Amino acid sequence: MTADRGEEPHVRQLLGAYVLDALEDGESGPVARHLQRCGACAAAYVEVAEAVSLLALLNLDDLLE
Ligand SMILES: [Zn+2]
Numbered sequence: 001m002t003a004d005r006g007e008e009p010h011v012r013q014l015l016g017a018y019v020l021d022a023l024e025d026g027e028s029g030p031v032a033r034h035l036q037r038c039g040a041c042a043a044a045y046v047e048v049a050e051a052v053s054l055l056a057l058l059n060l061d062d063l064l065e
Pocket residue numbers: 009010011034038039040041042
């Protein structure tokens with residue numbers, strides 16, 4: 001746990017892996033909780049999820065390389 005001043009790190013860098021369910025077991029929980037509290041990251045998550053779902057229709061294998 002980090003001792004900051006009420007600002008926890010944003011999770012945008014993890015959203016791609018989170019959407020693809022590629023995070024470690026200990027990482028996905030904090031990301032999910034952050035998304036519930038942070039509107040900016042929640043909005044980014046929606047964008048990433050939509051983009052990934054569209055790309056997944058095309059070629060998921062390429063994304064995971
Ligand atoms: Zn955030």
